Amino acid sequence: MVKQIDMSVNVGGIAMQNPVTVASGTFGYGMEYSQLIDIRHLGAVTVKGVRLQPWPGNKLPRHAEVPGGLVNAIGLQGPGVDRFITDYMPPLQEAGVPVIVNIWGTSEEEYAEVAARLDGVSGVAGVEINVSCPNVKEGGNAFGTDPLLVSSLVRAVRRSTKLPIIPKLAPNVPAIAVFARAAAEAGADALSLINTIPAMVIDVETRRPVLSNIVGGLSGPAIHPVAVKLVWEAAQAVRIPIIAMGGITGPQQALEFMIAGATAVAVGTANFIDPTTALRVIEGIANYCVRHGYSAAREISGTVIVEKSK
Amino acid sequence: MVVYDAIVKRQSQLTAQYYQLILEAPAVAEQARPGQFVHVKVNGLDDAALRRPFSIYNAADGMLAIVYKTVGRGTALLPLLRVGDVLSVIGPLGNGFPEVSADCVPLAIGGGYGVAPLSFLARKSGRRGTLLVGARTENDLLCLDDFEELGWDVMVTTQDGSQGAQGVVTDLLDGWLAKHKDVVPEVFACGPSGMLQAVGERALGAGIKAWLSLDRRMICGVGACLACVQQLRRPDGSEWTGRVCHDGPVFEAREVIW
Ligand SMILES: Cc1cc2nc3c(=O)[nH]c(=O)nc-3n(C[C@H](O)[C@H](O)[C@H](O)COP(=O)(O)OP(=O)(O)OC[C@H]3O[C@@H](n4cnc5c(N)ncnc54)[C@H](O)[C@@H]3O)c2cc1C
Ligand SMILES: Cc1cc2nc3c(=O)[nH]c(=O)nc-3n(C[C@H](O)[C@H](O)[C@H](O)COP(=O)(O)O)c2cc1C
Ligand code: FES
Numbered sequence: 333m334v335k336q337i338d339m340s341v342n343v344g345g346i347a348m349q350n351p352v353t354v355a356s357g358t359f360g361y362g363m364e365y366s367q368l369i370d371i372r373h374l375g376a377v378t379v380k381g382v383r384l385q386p387w388p389g390n391k392l393p394r395h396a397e398v399p400g401g402l403v404n405a406i407g408l409q410g411p412g413v414d415r416f417i418t419d420y421m422p423p424l425q426e427a428g429v430p431v432i433v434n435i436w437g438t439s440e441e442e443y444a445e446v447a448a449r450l451d452g453v454s455g456v457a458g459v460e461i462n463v464s465c466p467n468v469k470e471g472g473n474a475f476g477t478d479p480l481l482v483s484s485l486v487r488a489v490r491r492s493t494k495l496p497i498i499p500k501l502a503p504n505v506p507a508i509a510v511f512a513r514a515a516a517e518a519g520a521d522a523l524s525l526i527n528t529i530p531a532m533v534i535d536v537e538t539r540r541p542v543l544s545n546i547v548g549g550l551s552g553p554a555i556h557p558v559a560v561k562l563v564w565e566a567a568q569a570v571r572i573p574i575i576a577m578g579g580i581t582g583p584q585q586a587l588e589f590m591i592a593g594a595t596a597v598a599v600g601t602a603n604f605i606d607p608t609t610a611l612r613v614i615e616g617i618a619n620y621c622v623r624h625g626y627s628a629a630r631e632i633s634g635t636v637i638v639e640k641s642k
Numbered sequence: 643m644v645v646y647d648a649i650v651k652r653q654s655q656l657t658a659q660y661y662q663l664i665l666e667a668p669a670v671a672e673q674a675r676p677g678q679f680v681h682v683k684v685n686g687l688d689d690a691a692l693r694r695p696f697s698i699y700n701a702a703d704g705m706l707a708i709v710y711k712t713v714g715r716g717t718a719l720l721p722l723l724r725v726g727d728v729l730s731v732i733g734p735l736g737n738g739f740p741e742v743s744a745d746c747v748p749l750a751i752g753g754g755y756g757v758a759p760l761s762f763l764a765r766k767s768g769r770r771g772t773l774l775v776g777a778r779t780e781n782d783l784l785c786l787d788d789f790e791e792l793g794w795d796v797m798v799t800t801q802d803g804s805q806g807a808q809g810v811v812t813d814l815l816d817g818w819l820a821k822h823k824d825v826v827p828e829v830f831a832c833g834p835s836g837m838l839q840a841v842g843e844r845a846l847g848a849g850i851k852a853w854l855s856l857d858r859r860m861i862c863g864v865g866a867c868l869a870c871v872q873q874l875r876r877p878d879g880s881e882w883t884g885r886v887c888h889d890g891p892v893f894e895a896r897e898v899i900w
Pocket of ligand 2: 355356357358380381402404406408434462500526527528550551552553555577578579580598599600601602867
């Protein structure tokens, strides 16, 4: 008889039955994958980014396969927050799984308004603030690479909603600790990292960029070690919980994140290749707890051993 | 729709670049309809490699068949599959072709591997029709026997004239439409975008229905990632953005905004 492992975690006020969610934009609005896996087993469902109004996204091609990952420039296509609430929330409410809504905008006011409209919507457990999308010219990364803008944006969203707020930080900054602290001091309940890393692919025969948007964001196994380093640094800088993502393909990478200091993890690109990845990760974390004598998954967080050299 | 570990039952080379792969995959085969596709995880590619979409060529008795052309790094590895190997597939995906309308004659139009889903359609339709095929050379012609065995008329054209008349498939279509003014055809087409667009325009001009199976690069195959979007028009004229993998791959010619 395996002893029961307590898998539950609390991410800045979001009670999750286990530490595993899915990364925004890689799981649609949740229901797309519901025939392939039982989404009720996830710790939370994080949905594709929404802004105030419907948004068309970029022209095709929107992606390119590269060794170890994927470069995408979907461009945050979405139905707008109101239609998201009326059309996409009901089945998620029925499934009863906590929903983290990823939001974006081109001004502080827009971010704040989107967050305000989500406040009080049944099933919405938290708001992930995308300050780091490389794929839209306005907003997105423009906020994410200046700590003062991050701070001001997080404050604006903080004032507009009682929901837990989770800024999703840009990886392409000189010192992640500065951004993590700025977000925490501005009232963030948790942090999410990392978003995709700005990237570009060229077709050598035509000498043209493959993506219509010219540049995009790299995700997948290739970015995992980069993400571990950033999560480790951010975890040392702040006390609020971290949702870590970037290149998880199985329990191994998820555990690395937790050991580095993350409270929860998100499976992204791997959903496309093996939709059961998140479920495998949940099982793998439980097995790890058994092997290492932990009675609760949260005991894994921040256990990295870094020997000080003399 | 399921994610399923299929077992390789048989693989045969059809022409220099085309292969037929037969998989045991009852959970997929039972649900499969013509025009739907499967998303295949190619063994031997790196962990991060995306799945590849292939139309369902046939599904019966728990078996699932696809016909593929070797064009890139993924399809180059598929011929290495051996009987008994396990291949992960997600499917059946997409909406597929509708049933042939009762008062119409099915007119299938295909190019290259686009003939594969049309063969499945012919098999399932229970009605005889005509297949118009366009190919670059005689080496790109496949599955024609399937249609002949079902009693379909088959008309062939190749760009180099190596088989049939030299030309493109819309030449055949123009000829067919001119000759058969007494019947109402319903078009089912699959092939390269340029061909589909040309077929769609002819159908609009002739006032007939044409179901076009679009080919778009995909990531997820299930409607989650928005990599494969297509601008579409509703009957009332309003526009919307569909996902070829989930809302398609089959659309009626009037819906598609090229
Ligand atoms: C709905 C649908 C049905 C299809 N049915 C068939 C079929 O029955 N038989 C067949 O031989 N081919 C079919 N294709 C095309 C097939 O998916 C590609 O030939 C295949 O993905 C190429 O993979 P590769 O690794 O060899 O090529 P690479 O060029 O190495 O692939 C690189 C990336 O581009 C994508 N890609 C390349 N060419 C295409 C293409 N033409 N369409 C979509 N994605 C592409 C690949 O999936 C991969 O993600 C279909 C495509 C779609 C969308
Ligand atoms: C196709 C695609 C779409 C994405 N869309 C969003 C998005 O809308 N908002 C967001 O904050 N991140 C988005 N991301 C980033 C992911 O949520 C995640 O941070 C990143 O992909 C790293 O994780 P991974 O390597 O496991 O995919 C997207 C990623 C991909 C691949
Ligand atoms: S391939 Fe992901 S939405 Fe179509």
